[in-house]
Amino acid sequence: MNHNTPLSHSPRPLRHLSHVQRRVLTTAQLRANGVTAAETNEQCRPGGPWQQFLPGVYLLHPGPPTSEERLHAVLMFAARSPAQPVPAIPVQPGAEDPHAAQPYTDVLITGLAALTLHGFTSAPPLLSLDKIDVMVPRLRRLRSTGCVRIVRTPSLPAPSYVTGVPVAPVPRALADAVAELSDANAVRRLLTEAVRAGHCEPAAVVRELTQARLLSRPHVVDAVDSLLAEGRSIAEDRLYRMVGEHGLPDPVWNVDLRLPGGPHLGGLDAYWPEQAVAVELDTRAPRQDEDALWSEYARKREHLERLGITVVYITPKKLRDSMEQQATVVRTALMASNDRDPAAYVVVLPR
Structure with a gap:
């Protein structure tokens, strides 16, 4: 029996879901596509073709999730209004823009996962992260679970979108990443790359670290000193270039x-x-x-x-x-x- 085979007790096959491009769906999306709770439970039985990845979020395949599937599963779990139900009509290859922004509401990827999406080489690959930080409004009733770590904030910053994923701006993502890091070298590498690679200016980083009350940690203060020295050196080089080139x-x-x-x-x-x-x-x-x-x-x-x-x-x-x-x-x-x-x-x- 495979995932295209009708269940013996099901009134109809579920093969209409086998062609969706991103095979991560919520309970609400499954229900909107005519899949009952009983059918979902049967598909997710031990050794079955589906699996429950997070509360209310399912993978429509038995293997481990891809990095993209993990990100969207986390967003679906945390979003106030999950992504719209997938259509019952199969999505043809190329019909969906993989870089289009998804309609997630009141939720952003932040921390190390966001830095990886922003292109930081000193941030770990997505699949190696045990936790994916997701930012939500402070009053949301959500708890960290599985690979999801909830980060609460009084107000969400304006998101950037990377391949359809809403991502916190670099300074805020850095602050959320640093809050979970005790390795001084890792903190220094991230802050230095932020400035050296042109992701943001030192002042923006220090502002976020100050608001997060992280400057009381000695290893963060040392990294900030290096960051400011790096930022000044880069600014001086740009000043020399300005005089010469103009x-x-x-x-x-x-x-x-x-x-x-x-x-x-x-x-x-x-x-x-x-x-x-x-x-x-x-x-x-x-x-x-x-x-x-x-x-x-x-x-x-x-x-x-x-x-x-x-x-x-x-x-x-x-x-x-x-x-x-x-x-x-x-x-x-x-x-x-x-x-x-x-x-x-x-x-x-x-x-």
Whole structure:
């Protein structure tokens, strides 16, 4: 007997379900396709052609699930409104777009599974994960079970879709992954790849880690320090590229300014002495001391501008996403120097 053979007590065969493209269905979907609870139980008997994978979610084959089937089974289990019932008419190959977003409501894949879907090479393969983290609204009455680990949140972020799977944004997925990791090297590899591979900026990661209250863990703090150093190095490289690729005059790099015989005015990433124009990378991380750090930035900028020095602040994200626009801002500041009063004389020292 195989899964296309009619059950002796069934009023009709179940072969109309043997052609569905994704062979994972919920109890509601089976019922919508005319499959009774008794028929489902018979198909899922020991040695039978189906299996119950999660409460209310069934695999229409006896073998282990594929990674795609696991993901959709988890989403079907956790979704407020499961995917629509499959049609009784067989789906022909190519008739369904495998990359189309599925209508899952109030649910996102997060954690390591989400990072794997985002393309992280330092995240494990999906089939090797014992648990798949799925994010749901805080008040949902769901419990972790089987391969599902429920992650509750006051509000779900806007999802990305990877091959039809709703996935948490990288910074949030990182925070949820780090919350379950005690291996300092694994945490460092994930955070470093996030920045080095251009998935997101350090500030966004630190913001999520702060909100998740993970910065009290020493191995996370150490990884964040490495992340910020990595992010600053990448931003500096992009600043060098901006100057070279967009035809800006060469500045002096990484300098300190002082008044002659007077106080230290602050460090700058790039400075054009003849035009009295400075660029500073805004690499602040949103930690508890953000307000104090921003006040320091503002005081330095105000002091320099009182001396006639124009300060252009550029974030790493702007350098990454709109380098040409940032080059135009700097070029405009350099050209406008001819229309300003001469700046005060300052001493330029290497930093």
